Amino acid sequence: MTPKPAGPPDGGWGWAVAAAAFAVNGLSYGLLRSLGLALPDLAEHFDRSTQDTAWVSALALAVQQAASPVGSALSTRWGARPVVMVGGVLTSLGFVFSAFAGSLLHLYLGLGILAGSGWALVFAPALGTLSRYFSRRRVLAVGLALTGNGASSLLLAPSLQFLLDTFGWRGALLLLGAVTLHLAPCGALLRPLALPGDPPAPPRGPFAALGLGLFARRAFSVFALGTALVGGGYFVPYVHLAPHALDRGLGGYGAALVVVVAAVGDAGARLISGWLADQGWVPLSRLLLVFAALTGLGLLAVGLVPLAGSQEGCWGALLAAAGAYGLSAGSYAPLVFGVLPGLVGVGGVVQATGLVMMLMSLGGLLGPPLSGFLRDETGDFTASFLACGSFILCGSVIYMGLPGALPSWRPAPGPAPPPPESRELLPVLPAALLSSGGPQSTRDTSC
Amino acid sequence: MRAPPGLLGPRGPLPLALLCLLAAARGSLADGQPSASPFTSLPTQEEMTTKNSNLSLTTKYSNLSLESPNISLTASSFTSLPIREKMTTKYSNLSLESPNIPLTASPFTSLPIREEMTTKYSNLSLESHNISVTEHSCVPVEKNITLERPSNIELICQFTASRDVNSVNVTWKKGDELLENYLINVTGSIVYAQYMFTIINSKQMGSYSCFFGEKKEQRGTFHFKVPKIHGKNKPLVTYVRDTTVLICKCQHCSPLNWTWYSSNGSVQVPIDVQMTDKYVINGTNANETRLKIMQLTEDNQGSYWCHAVFQLGESEERVELVVLSYLVPLKPFLGIVVEVVILVAIILLYETYTQKKKKHIDDGKEFEQVEQLKSDDSNGVENNAPRHRKNESVSQ
Numbered sequence: 001m002t003p004k005p006a007g008p009p010d011g012g013w014g015w016a017v018a019a020a021a022f023a024v025n026g027l028s029y030g031l032l033r034s035l036g037l038a039l040p041d042l043a044e045h046f047d048r049s050t051q052d053t054a055w056v057s058a059l060a061l062a063v064q065q066a067a068s069p070v071g072s073a074l075s076t077r078w079g080a081r082p083v084v085m086v087g088g089v090l091t092s093l094g095f096v097f098s099a100f101a102g103s104l105l106h107l108y109l110g111l112g113i114l115a116g117s118g119w120a121l122v123f124a125p126a127l128g129t130l131s132r133y134f135s136r137r138r139v140l141a142v143g144l145a146l147t148g149n150g151a152s153s154l155l156l157a158p159s160l161q162f163l164l165d166t167f168g169w170r171g172a173l174l175l176l177g178a179v180t181l182h183l184a185p186c187g188a189l190l191r192p193l194a195l196p197g198d199p200p201a202p203p204r205g206p207f208a209a210l211g212l213g214l215f216a217r218r219a220f221s222v223f224a225l226g227t228a229l230v231g232g233g234y235f236v237p238y239v240h241l242a243p244h245a246l247d248r249g250l251g252g253y254g255a256a257l258v259v260v261v262a263a264v265g266d267a268g269a270r271l272i273s274g275w276l277a278d279q280g281w282v283p284l285s286r287l288l289l290v291f292a293a294l295t296g297l298g299l300l301a302v303g304l305v306p307l308a309g310s311q312e313g314c315w316g317a318l319l320a321a322a323g324a325y326g327l328s329a330g331s332y333a334p335l336v337f338g339v340l341p342g343l344v345g346v347g348g349v350v351q352a353t354g355l356v357m358m359l360m361s362l363g364g365l366l367g368p369p370l371s372g373f374l375r376d377e378t379g380d381f382t383a384s385f386l387a388c389g390s391f392i393l394c395g396s397v398i399y400m401g402l403p404g405a406l407p408s409w410r411p412a413p414g415p416a417p418p419p420p421e422s423r424e425l426l427p428v429l430p431a432a433l434l435s436s437g438g439p440q441s442t443r444d445t446s447c
Numbered sequence: 448m449r450a451p452p453g454l455l456g457p458r459g460p461l462p463l464a465l466l467c468l469l470a471a472a473r474g475s476l477a478d479g480q481p482s483a484s485p486f487t488s489l490p491t492q493e494e495m496t497t498k499n500s501n502l503s504l505t506t507k508y509s510n511l512s513l514e515s516p517n518i519s520l521t522a523s524s525f526t527s528l529p530i531r532e533k534m535t536t537k538y539s540n541l542s543l544e545s546p547n548i549p550l551t552a553s554p555f556t557s558l559p560i561r562e563e564m565t566t567k568y569s570n571l572s573l574e575s576h577n578i579s580v581t582e583h584s585c586v587p588v589e590k591n592i593t594l595e596r597p598s599n600i601e602l603i604c605q606f607t608a609s610r611d612v613n614s615v616n617v618t619w620k621k622g623d624e625l626l627e628n629y630l631i632n633v634t635g636s637i638v639y640a641q642y643m644f645t646i647i648n649s650k651q652m653g654s655y656s657c658f659f660g661e662k663k664e665q666r667g668t669f670h671f672k673v674p675k676i677h678g679k680n681k682p683l684v685t686y687v688r689d690t691t692v693l694i695c696k697c698q699h700c701s702p703l704n705w706t707w708y709s710s711n712g713s714v715q716v717p718i719d720v721q722m723t724d725k726y727v728i729n730g731t732n733a734n735e736t737r738l739k740i741m742q743l744t745e746d747n748q749g750s751y752w753c754h755a756v757f758q759l760g761e762s763e764e765r766v767e768l769v770v771l772s773y774l775v776p777l778k779p780f781l782g783i784v785v786e787v788v789i790l791v792a793i794i795l796l797y798e799t800y801t802q803k804k805k806k807h808i809d810d811g812k813e814f815e816q817v818e819q820l821k822s823d824d825s826n827g828v829e830n831n832a833p834r835h836r837k838n839e840s841v842s843q
Contacts (some may be wrong), residue, residue, distance in 0.1 A: 168684030
């Protein structure tokens with residue numbers, strides 16, 4: 001007789017999965033961000049404008065996020081491991097193909113579509129699997145994995161510059177193809193895990209695999225709407241924080257410092273918020289609400305800061321606002337993935353991750369162009385940051401509809417110990433973990 | 448050319464108001480230098496040349512006779528100085544017939560003169576440059592001037608003397624060559640030395656220095672250079688059978704012509720575009736040039752030079768081209784791919800190994816559990832002994 005699946009191991013092989021997710025994050029988002037270094041060489045070689053080459057990165061990012069549900073659907077059907085390994089090979093092929101590009105179109109196809117699809121196949125399954133391996137330390141593990149982004153930028157940016165100087169952009173892309181092939185061993189580390197909440201059979205049909213049925217749950221729909229709104233404002237600082245600092249008269253190094261302060265705050269906060277969330281003192285959805293609201297306020301501050309005060313006051317105030325934004329945005333990020341098991345159960349985490357990525361990508365596509373448009377209309381970024389700050393605040397208002405977000409939602413202690421997956425929404429001792437899962441765990445736990 | 452109507456008479460000094468107008472008009476000319484020039488007198492003798500873009504007449508040649516002894520001019524920048532002999536002999540066969548040359552403070556003063564000479568330098572702009580030298584400047588005072596087109600030049604050195612001002616000896620030199628025909632003025636304790644000339648070709652470019660003092664220890668230098676062009680600082684890395692474009696740009700200038708050279712050893716060889724269709728030279732606008740090289744081979748590697756030709760000289764810049772074969776990045780690529788395959792193999796093998804071990808242990812445990820249950824089920828003690836033996840023999 002087969003033994004009943006145990007709960008999430010919360011350690012052990014989970015740390016290997018965390019390392020794999022860290023590397024996946026670094027080799028997808030981190031690499032995409034550093035790719036900007038190669039764009040001027042491409043513009044020069046193909047004699048096209050900066051805007052045209054910027055589309056290479058933008059297309060890759062868009063495909064990666066929008067196609068995320070496909071990745072999670074495939075991994076629900078066949079398991080995360082083969083999907084991530086195939087995604088790694090696909091990304092690598094995209095880079096190798098683009099190394100031989102004869103025109104910018106080849107780059108759009110190779111880097112934008114092929115590599116973007118490969119990345120779409122790796123991120124959601126890796127992060128989803130990580131969520132399954134942890135329960136008590138889940139948000140910390142996710143936060144740890146999400147710092148892969150920043151660490152990879154630190155490492156890849158100078159390396160990429162070296163590759164460009166030594167091998168030219170063609171050789172650099174070829175070698176990046178080899179580097180991204182490391183996604184395959186990361187995928188190999190994602191050992192399949194059987195958990196109590198898993199659906200008994202793989203879903204039939206593509207739509208079931210996509211997990212669109214998850215939207216039928218009220219909590220997930222609320223979360224999805226809130227996250228889509230937050231996504232509208234979340235990505236704007238990635239693109240426009242430095243130009244905003246330059247507009248305020250900070251100078252090149254001052255603007256770089258502002259970006260660094262935000263990035264460091266972001267990375268550090270991911271770990272701290274992960275640890276904090278796992279302590280269980282506060283329900284996760286409440287933390288999500290609080291940090292989303294703080295991120296929105298931080299962005300409002302960034303936009304409004306220089307309206308008061310002199311030039312010197314500008315420096316300090318802008319740095320402080322950027323730091324506050326970085327800390328809150330970093331705290332928000334792991335929580336987005338951390339609340340998912342509570343909303344949809346561990347069985348649906350992978351699909352939910354893919355859907356969340358897609359929703360954030362909608363915001364990511366609309367936010368920066370809107371911000372740029374506002375800036376062109378009004379002359380500076382104040383309106384842009386106010387707009388994206390308000391998007392995020394709207395999103396956090398919607399988060400109030402999540403179970404456990406507002407204090408009045410806390411239920412009276414019931415007779416039966418709550419199922420393990422609902423632990424995240426109620427501040428209950430981790431001892432409740434050991435109770436048997438059963439079918440309740442996949443149900444919505446709204447009061 | 449007749450003098451335009453409305454000019455003042457030639458006699459007597461200019462009214463003050465017109466002097467101010469002159470000074471103001473001068474301030475609007477090129478280089479934005481301080482508007483009041485200290486030079487207010489003119490040798491009333493023969494030569495009079497006025498070199499100014501707004502004047503419709505310039506004459507500057509010493510053995511031309513000018514019969515108008517009563518010319519006085521109080522606004523300095525439009526006075527002129529006797530010119531160096533070299534330039535004067537060029538136009539010695541021209542004569543000037545204008546006995547009564549009126550001159551007003553207006554920058555649009557014109558003098559009746561023959562037409563061939565009127566347009567010679569009248570359409571050149573005037574550039575004025577200023578250097579201040581103090582007695583205690585240990586570092587030679589220099590000014591770099593970038594010049595693209597022929598212009599009239601006015602150089603002014605002002606020297607602040609601490610001692611007796613009038614004993615300061617001033618000389619002008621171009622390189623090592625002594626210059627003449629400069630003006631000196633002393634105002635308060637500052638000595639102003641002015642030198643005016645025209646640059647029309649590359650021979651007049653170079654360094655002009657003013658020297659103050661007995662031993663010529665204080666000096667200021669003006670360096671005239673053609674604009675610099677910019678290529679790419681880093682070598683351009685390309686691959687065999689690829690196409691590449693080498694670009695040279697000039698920020699704020701428009702050369703007359705661009706030429707490209709490739710280097711054969713240390714010799715610069717011009718690139719002939721007509722001969723092969725391997726090279727194409729074009730440029731989108733006047734301040735940039737592009738050399739497109741098709742079907743690169745490893746022989747094309749090396750330095751390329753772009754030359755920008757100006758009226759006043761040439762400026763060059765070097766661009767380095769590196770051509771690699773695909774094998775160069777291919778080796779590290781294959782190395783990394785092999786490493787990745789090995790990693791994947793290690794991970795999967797490790798997993799099957801641990802799973803086998805775990806399965807073995809689990810099987811053993813399960814078997815013991817089953818046996819334990821069976822033995823618990825039975826009540827009789829007498830059955831234990833044979834069962835125990837059976838268990839032992841089977842579990843081994």
